[in-house]
Amino acid sequence: MRNGYGIACGKIILAGEHSVVYGQPAIALPFFSVHAKCFVSVSDDDDTMVSSLYSGKLDDAPAHFNGVKDVLNKLKNDLKITSNLNITIDSDVPTERGLGSSAAVSVALVRAVFEFMNQEASQDELRDYTHIAESYHHDNPSGIDSEIIIKEQTIYYIKNKSSEIMNVDVDAVLVVADTGQAASTKEAVQNVRRQYTDHAQAINDLGLLTNKAKEFINTKDIQGLGDCLYESHLKLQSIGVSSLELDKLVEAAMENGALGAKLSGGGLGGCMIALCTPDKTNDVLSSLINAGSKKTWVMSLKEEYHG
Numbered sequence: 001m002r003n004g005y006g007i008a009c010g011k012i013i014l015a016g017e018h019s020v021v022y023g024q025p026a027i028a029l030p031f032f033s034v035h036a037k038c039f040v041s042v043s044d045d046d047d048t049m050v051s052s053l054y055s056g057k058l059d060d061a062p063a064h065f066n067g068v069k070d071v072l073n074k075l076k077n078d079l080k081i082t083s084n085l086n087i088t089i090d091s092d093v094p095t096e097r098g099l100g101s102s103a104a105v106s107v108a109l110v111r112a113v114f115e116f117m118n119q120e121a122s123q124d125e126l127r128d129y130t131h132i133a134e135s136y137h138h139d140n141p142s143g144i145d146s147e148i149i150i151k152e153q154t155i156y157y158i159k160n161k162s163s164e165i166m167n168v169d170v171d172a173v174l175v176v177a178d179t180g181q182a183a184s185t186k187e188a189v190q191n192v193r194r195q196y197t198d199h200a201q202a203i204n205d206l207g208l209l210t211n212k213a214k215e216f217i218n219t220k221d222i223q224g225l226g227d228c229l230y231e232s233h234l235k236l237q238s239i240g241v242s243s244l245e246l247d248k249l250v251e252a253a254m255e256n257g258a259l260g261a262k263l264s265g266g267g268l269g270g271c272m273i274a275l276c277t278p279d280k281t282n283d284v285l286s287s288l289i290n291a292g293s294k295k296t297w298v299m300s301l302k303e304e305y306h307g
């Protein structure tokens with residue numbers, strides 16, 4: 001019996017979330033501590049799916065899966081798949097936490113369906129199919145989530161313009177902490193759009209901070225990079241996309257030796273990141289757990305460790 005398998009990592013936005021929607025640059029890293037995996041096989045019945053959020057006929061799946069449904073239908077049509085399929089999704093990318101769960105599931109699904117047909121999806125095909133699903137989860141997505149997950153390398157990204165691979169090799173660590181609060185990226189993006197005129201200056205400043213962060217990565221100035229991250233957090237707070245829980249984790253990290261800290265992704269909940277020197281990792285980690293983080297991960301920014 002034919003099977004297909006696809007896997008995709010999560011993502012971390014280091015700088016430039018939200019402002020990237022308005023044409024400002026952003027920097028994102030692949031996050032290899034979490035993955036979405038997808039298995040595809042022939043179904044004797046209708047198209048069905050098994051996942052931690054829903055198992056049953058794909059037609060009866062809740063609205064959350066509309067993007068997956070659309071992508072699957074388009075793939076079946078384009079690749080001329082006549083059999084019905086079982087889709088199993090096994091993901092440890094927490095949903096609605098700014099770590100790219102929806103894009104990771106879509107990329108894994110597209111890879112799996114192509115493999116099922118003994119084909120390999122090109123980067124353009126992955127981008128196009130993933131965009132269909134991402135449009136359900138985001139409001140006019142900038143494309144950065146799928147781009148980073150497809151490329152699996154750090155990128156400096158400008159919407160509809162460029163996606164430049166960056167070499168990050170600094171002697172520092174990112175501690176990633178989940179507030180445990182699920183949050184809708186779509187809602188966060190819509191909130192910012194509604195008040196765009198009030199936020200135009202902050203959005204421009206976020207772009208400038210991203211460019212500074214890029215410079216500091218290239219010159220290996222980790223304190224400079226930390227300052228950019230914390231200043232970015234304050235700007236994101238000013239445009240209304242932080243939350244009390246995120247602010248509490250950011251302040252806890254800053255008070256316990258982090259070089260910088262900020263929310264990461266859509267905000268209104270979800271995850272934050274703290275940059276620190278390797279010797280401060282344990283202090284920052286414990287401060288985040290004490291301040292209420294529900295889950296933490298540690299990621300080295302030395303080239304040989306972060307992929």
Ligand code: MEV
Nearest residue numbers: 017018141142143265266
């Ligand atoms: C979400 O990961 C990043 C946002 O900038 C939205 C987008 O880029 O589409 C908040």
